[in-house]
Amino acid sequence: MKHLLLLVFWFFALPCIYGQEKTYSLKECVETGLRNNLSLKNSRLSVLKSQTALTQSRSRLLPVLSADFQMADYLMKPANVTTGALLGSDFPDNPTWQKIQSMQYAMSAGIRFGVPLYNQTVLSATKVACTVQELSNLSYEKAVEDLTVQIGNVYYLAHASLELQKLLDENIRRMEELCTITEELYKGGVVLEVDLTRVQINLKSLVAQRDQYATLYEQQLNLLRFLLDLPPETPMAVCPMPSEVVLLQAEGVSESLPELRLLSTRQELTDRQIKAVRAGYIPSISLGGQFGAIGYQEKFHHFFHTSGETHNWFGNTYLALSVHIPIFDGNDKRLKVRQYRYDRQQAETTFDMRRKQLDKEYADASRQLRHNIEVFHTQKDSYRQAEDVYAVTEEKYKEGVASMTELLQDEMRLRTAQSACVQAHCQCNVAQLTLLKLSGDLETLIR
Numbered sequence: 001m002k003h004l005l006l007l008v009f010w011f012f013a014l015p016c017i018y019g020q021e022k023t024y025s026l027k028e029c030v031e032t033g034l035r036n037n038l039s040l041k042n043s044r045l046s047v048l049k050s051q052t053a054l055t056q057s058r059s060r061l062l063p064v065l066s067a068d069f070q071m072a073d074y075l076m077k078p079a080n081v082t083t084g085a086l087l088g089s090d091f092p093d094n095p096t097w098q099k100i101q102s103m104q105y106a107m108s109a110g111i112r113f114g115v116p117l118y119n120q121t122v123l124s125a126t127k128v129a130c131t132v133q134e135l136s137n138l139s140y141e142k143a144v145e146d147l148t149v150q151i152g153n154v155y156y157l158a159h160a161s162l163e164l165q166k167l168l169d170e171n172i173r174r175m176e177e178l179c180t181i182t183e184e185l186y187k188g189g190v191v192l193e194v195d196l197t198r199v200q201i202n203l204k205s206l207v208a209q210r211d212q213y214a215t216l217y218e219q220q221l222n223l224l225r226f227l228l229d230l231p232p233e234t235p236m237a238v239c240p241m242p243s244e245v246v247l248l249q250a251e252g253v254s255e256s257l258p259e260l261r262l263l264s265t266r267q268e269l270t271d272r273q274i275k276a277v278r279a280g281y282i283p284s285i286s287l288g289g290q291f292g293a294i295g296y297q298e299k300f301h302h303f304f305h306t307s308g309e310t311h312n313w314f315g316n317t318y319l320a321l322s323v324h325i326p327i328f329d330g331n332d333k334r335l336k337v338r339q340y341r342y343d344r345q346q347a348e349t350t351f352d353m354r355r356k357q358l359d360k361e362y363a364d365a366s367r368q369l370r371h372n373i374e375v376f377h378t379q380k381d382s383y384r385q386a387e388d389v390y391a392v393t394e395e396k397y398k399e400g401v402a403s404m405t406e407l408l409q410d411e412m413r414l415r416t417a418q419s420a421c422v423q424a425h426c427q428c429n430v431a432q433l434t435l436l437k438l439s440g441d442l443e444t445l446i447r
Contacts, residue, residue, distance in 0.1 A: 021235030026155050026445065029228060033151050034144060036229035043140040050129075050136035057129040060122045063115040068292070072106045073300070103296035103312070107303055110292015110316055119284040124276035131269040138265060141258035147227065148442050152433045154223050155238060160426035161217035163241040167418045168210040171411070174394075175203045178407070181398065195404040202408055206415075245376055245428045253358045254440030260358070263351040270344040277336045281326055289319040362438045369431040376424035383421045386414040 024032075034040060080100045116122060179199045185191045225234055295313040297303055390410045396402035436442050 021237050023237045023239055024224075025239050026152065029151050029155055029224060030148050030445075032228045032230070033147055037147055037227060038229055040140070040143055040147060043143040047133075047136045047140050050133040054126070054129040054133050057122075057126045060125070061116060061119075063113055065111065065113050067109075067111050069109045070107070072108075074102070074104050074106070077104050078102045103298050105297045105300045105303070106294065107297075108292060108294040108316060110290050112288070112290045112292075114286060114288040117285040117287055119286070120279035120282040121276065121284065124272065124279040128269065128272045128276050131265060131272050135262065135265050135269065138258050138262040142262060145258055145437060145442060148445075149433060149437050151224070151227050152445065153430060154220055154227065156426050156429040156433070158217060158220040158224065158238045159241040159429070160422050161213050161220060162238060163422045163425075164213045164419060165210060165217060166240075167415075167422070168206060168213065171415060171418075172203065172206045172210060175199065175206055175411070178394070178397075179203055182404070190400065191404065198404055198408060202411070241422070241425060245373060245425060245432075247373075248432060248436060248441070248444050250432075250435040250439040250441055253355075253362050253438050257358070257438070257440055260351070260355065263347065263354060267344060267347040267351065270340050270347055274337050274340045274344075277333050277340065280329070280333050283323055283325045286322045286324075287320070288322060290317060292316045358438060362435065365431050365434040365438065369428060369435060372424055372428040372431055376421065376428055379417060379421040379424050383414075383417040386410070386417040390414045 079102065179196075182191060182196050182199045186193060186196045221236060221238075222232065224230075224238075225232060225236065230236070293313050294316045295303065297312060390407075390413075393402050393407050393410045397404065397407045433445070436445055
């Protein structure tokens, strides 16, 4: 009986335990997003891809081995023509031409190898591949930075929606109490029906507004789930909004921002591409060779006889040192260098323009943060005053001194002050997030 009761208990308790929503902090959201986000997975694959390209470029400096085998059937027997002097008959004035006819069938087999001894083009291409890999790494860092900012923005918006829901719940509770009091007063003939109707309309408006923020909050949580690559049915919630704005230190635009380093590396890439093209003017030296044999037969089946007389095999082994000297390529390299120079100038202009734009964004975000902090403190004071005014008006209404119109107006002012205070708090967080991104201090946000 005890085991049965325990089994029934766990049967009903487990769904409650696993169905309970988990409250995620901003740090947990960012860490989960960096671990699961699909866009970052693609960025990591791009990094691996660039590493493979670098390895492939370096492998061009390794020796190359190949095995060759060929069987040839000369349908028309090849012939070599030479002078009689080479055959032992010396006729200097009127040499006699002699014809040497080859076999119809030939078979060759061997192993070839080649290794570059000096090839500046391959070395320059390897440096270009290194720069491309660095670009991939910086692109990944920028993707991490952008995802962190995106998660932070959505998290702060969900903060605000959750806080507004809580405030509206309190307002609804007060309005329900007021509605109950007004109904009793109406039944006693103290207030008019229109006053009761006004309270009921205001209560319905508050409930509709609360439902609107609840829907917005769920949409923001769905966006968070998407960024964190969590299933849509995952129960989650965000932490409550703190009562005060927490300021973090940010000191100017950082020169080590992934975006700036990315633009700078693109300039470096263009320089190395120019060097790679110019390396095509430099001679290259390579070592090659072959170890093999070639055989000739008058009849094809003689290749498979064991008799030594029919095995006409000859050595085909050599070692060669090759030097490739470029002379003229139709101005192809010169025009490529000119194009890369234009790309270099564009990259410099883009870097300067973006650097100045970041300074402007930092100044605007700093000014906006100061303004939002002032608005937050002002709205917070107004919120407290509106609460006090509403409490006084509510007591006067209960005593029959204040009218319903005055009470509803004070309640509307209270809701306006609440909403403005929460929105100012949210804007402070968003502006500070922008400053932390520009100063390269996003890590302080999730410590």
